Amino acid sequence: MPDKHELVLTRLVLDVLKPHKPGMVEFAQALTGLKGVTRVEVSIIEVDADTETVKLTIEGNNINFEQIANTVKQLGAAVHSVDQVTYSHPTKQQT
Amino acid sequence: MPDKHELVLTRLVLDVLKPHKPGMVEFAQALTGLKGVTRVEVSIIEVDADTETVKLTIEGNNINFEQIANTVKQLGAAVHSVDQVTYSHPTKQQT
Amino acid sequence: MPDKHELVLTRLVLDVLKPHKPGMVEFAQALTGLKGVTRVEVSIIEVDADTETVKLTIEGNNINFEQIANTVKQLGAAVHSVDQVTYSHPTKQQT
Amino acid sequence: MPDKHELVLTRLVLDVLKPHKPGMVEFAQALTGLKGVTRVEVSIIEVDADTETVKLTIEGNNINFEQIANTVKQLGAAVHSVDQVTYSHPTKQQT
Amino acid sequence: MPDKHELVLTRLVLDVLKPHKPGMVEFAQALTGLKGVTRVEVSIIEVDADTETVKLTIEGNNINFEQIANTVKQLGAAVHSVDQVTYSHPTKQQT
Amino acid sequence: MPDKHELVLTRLVLDVLKPHKPGMVEFAQALTGLKGVTRVEVSIIEVDADTETVKLTIEGNNINFEQIANTVKQLGAAVHSVDQVTYSHPTKQQT
Amino acid sequence: MPDKHELVLTRLVLDVLKPHKPGMVEFAQALTGLKGVTRVEVSIIEVDADTETVKLTIEGNNINFEQIANTVKQLGAAVHSVDQVTYSHPTKQQT
Numbered sequence: 001m002p003d004k005h006e007l008v009l010t011r012l013v014l015d016v017l018k019p020h021k022p023g024m025v026e027f028a029q030a031l032t033g034l035k036g037v038t039r040v041e042v043s044i045i046e047v048d049a050d051t052e053t054v055k056l057t058i059e060g061n062n063i064n065f066e067q068i069a070n071t072v073k074q075l076g077a078a079v080h081s082v083d084q085v086t087y088s089h090p091t092k093q094q095t
Numbered sequence: 096m097p098d099k100h101e102l103v104l105t106r107l108v109l110d111v112l113k114p115h116k117p118g119m120v121e122f123a124q125a126l127t128g129l130k131g132v133t134r135v136e137v138s139i140i141e142v143d144a145d146t147e148t149v150k151l152t153i154e155g156n157n158i159n160f161e162q163i164a165n166t167v168k169q170l171g172a173a174v175h176s177v178d179q180v181t182y183s184h185p186t187k188q189q190t
Numbered sequence: 191m192p193d194k195h196e197l198v199l200t201r202l203v204l205d206v207l208k209p210h211k212p213g214m215v216e217f218a219q220a221l222t223g224l225k226g227v228t229r230v231e232v233s234i235i236e237v238d239a240d241t242e243t244v245k246l247t248i249e250g251n252n253i254n255f256e257q258i259a260n261t262v263k264q265l266g267a268a269v270h271s272v273d274q275v276t277y278s279h280p281t282k283q284q285t
Numbered sequence: 286m287p288d289k290h291e292l293v294l295t296r297l298v299l300d301v302l303k304p305h306k307p308g309m310v311e312f313a314q315a316l317t318g319l320k321g322v323t324r325v326e327v328s329i330i331e332v333d334a335d336t337e338t339v340k341l342t343i344e345g346n347n348i349n350f351e352q353i354a355n356t357v358k359q360l361g362a363a364v365h366s367v368d369q370v371t372y373s374h375p376t377k378q379q380t
Numbered sequence: 381m382p383d384k385h386e387l388v389l390t391r392l393v394l395d396v397l398k399p400h401k402p403g404m405v406e407f408a409q410a411l412t413g414l415k416g417v418t419r420v421e422v423s424i425i426e427v428d429a430d431t432e433t434v435k436l437t438i439e440g441n442n443i444n445f446e447q448i449a450n451t452v453k454q455l456g457a458a459v460h461s462v463d464q465v466t467y468s469h470p471t472k473q474q475t
Numbered sequence: 476m477p478d479k480h481e482l483v484l485t486r487l488v489l490d491v492l493k494p495h496k497p498g499m500v501e502f503a504q505a506l507t508g509l510k511g512v513t514r515v516e517v518s519i520i521e522v523d524a525d526t527e528t529v530k531l532t533i534e535g536n537n538i539n540f541e542q543i544a545n546t547v548k549q550l551g552a553a554v555h556s557v558d559q560v561t562y563s564h565p566t567k568q569q570t
Numbered sequence: 571m572p573d574k575h576e577l578v579l580t581r582l583v584l585d586v587l588k589p590h591k592p593g594m595v596e597f598a599q600a601l602t603g604l605k606g607v608t609r610v611e612v613s614i615i616e617v618d619a620d621t622e623t624v625k626l627t628i629e630g631n632n633i634n635f636e637q638i639a640n641t642v643k644q645l646g647a648a649v650h651s652v653d654q655v656t657y658s659h660p661t662k663q664q665t
Binding site: 023024025027028029031032033037038039040041042043044047 | 101
């Protein structure tokens with residue numbers, strides 16, 4: 001557990017290229033069990049023949065980027081780019 | 096009932112292609128009885144000769160995508176795409 | 191009276207084609223006496239020679255679409271389309 | 286005084302064509318004394334050689350459209366169209 | 381002092397043509413001493429060779445348009461048009 | 476100290492042309508010590524070969540325009556125009 | 571520790587050109603340990619072959635621009651421009 005004054009990763013916005021399977025709901029759900037994650041939102045950006053581009057927003061307290069990126073990879077998808085990263089004080093609600 | 100720290104499906108935005116019958120009101124109402132659903136909103140996007148495209152937003156606590164998709168199918172409509180999926184902590188109000 | 195956990199129709203947005211008579215104010219007022227209605231708003235969208243298109247928004251608790259559509263018809267107007275339908279928990283204030 | 290559950294006219298937005306005299310301020314003030322009126326706002330839309338088009342917004346509790354339209358006429362102006370009408374429960378503050 | 385239920389002039393938005401002198405700050409300050417005025421804001425709209433057009437917003441309780449217009453004139457400027465007038469109940473803070 | 480009912484200069488927005496040196500941070504800091512100033516914000520608008528145009532926003536209680544303009548001049552910059560001036564009641568927090 | 575009435579640097583928005591390595595998350599994290607910093611946000615603006623342009627927003631109490639610029643440089647990146655600088659009273663939460 002980080003020192004109370006330490007800033008932790010609280011928000012990540014990722015541009016992700018994923019196959020159509022697993023679907024949006026399964027994809028989002030697979031990310032909900034990760035350490036510190038309190039909110040997962042997946043929004044469709046563009047749909048192509050075999051793939052779709054989604055904006056993946058993960059919020060939480062002290063979330064772990066490596067773990068998220070690995071889970072995305074295990075789902076057959078790829079982090080195309082990291083669009084936004086926020087470090088701040090943890091919010092009160094801890095998972 | 097999910098563990099209090101577990102994230103649950105709290106919001107779904109679906110792009111749905113439906114026939115003109117059942118109408119908007121009947122279509123929305125048919126989705127209100129499903130488990131965990133606390134809000135159903137249907138907005139018209141485009142009207143064609145035999146069909147209409149609607150944006151269907153379902154909010155709730157621990158809503159069930161399969162059940163929603165099945166109900167949509169039973170209404171003669173089809174989930175064209177899942178536009179947004181949100182997993183978060185359940186809100187206080189439980190149905 | 192619906193079960194306290196039941197979702198009820200709380201908002202309707204209708205696209206209505208109406209003659210110039212009755213006027214906007216009489217038209218809105220005629221809808222205020224219907225069961226469950228707590229707010230009626232009529233906004234002008236387009237004015238033509240003999241008719242005008244208005245956006246009619248009805249809010250309330252457990253409002254009745256059939257009753258609203260019938261009243262609109264009795265006023266010589268027609269529901270051109272249902273643009274938005276919301277089912278949610280009733281709000282506290284009951285009429 | 287209307288029944289406490291009755292919806293009353295609480296907001297009117299009128300498109301008004303007025304001569305340059307009386308000016309905006311006198312025009313607005315002349316409407317402030319009418320029954321139920323709690324707010325009068327006049328915004329200029331277009332200025333022509335002899336006339337100006339203004340958006341007149343009247344808010345209050347149980348305001349009277351006929352009385353407002355008559356006062357507008359007595360000021361040498363004309364209600365060009367009624368752009369928005371809202372009926373709702375009266376707000377607490379009563380004049 | 382007006383009756384507590386009376387609506388008073390609470391906001392004026394004026395389009396003013398002024399010479400470059402007095403400057404924006406002196407111009408705004410000269411209006412701060414007038415009866416009922418609680419806020420004066422001057423924003424530049426257009427700058428020409430000898431003059432500038434400004435948007436002058438005056439807020440307060442029971443402000444006096446004639447007095448404001450006279451003060452504007454004494455500063456060598458002219459009220460080009462009255463863009464918005466609001467009458468409402470006085471706010472609590474009285475000057 | 477001004478009378479408690481007196482309006483004071485609380486916000487200034489200036490369009491300033493400054494050389495690249497001193498930099499944005501030094502420029503902002505140099506203005507923080509002036510009487511009544513509680514907030515200084517400098518935003519870049521346009522960068523040219525030898526100069527840059529910045530929007531300088533100063534907030535405070537009873538701030539002094541002359542003093543600010545003089546400090547800007549001592550920093551080798553020039554107030555190109557005064558874009559917004561606000562006089563209002565002083566806020567509680569006093570420096 | 572600055573005098574309680576002194577204004578301190580509370581927000582910096584920097585336009586930064588950085589190599590692809592270190593990535594967005596490592597880049598943001600490297601800035602979290604600096605004195606007074608309470609929030610670090612990095613957003614991607616443009617991606618080129620070898621570099622990327624990011625908007626770096628640093629918030630805090632009495633943050634130190636030199637220290638931030640040095641850390642950016644040590645990460646192989648360059649402050650392209652300072653886009654916004656805010657000095658204000660320190661907020662309550664102190665790191």
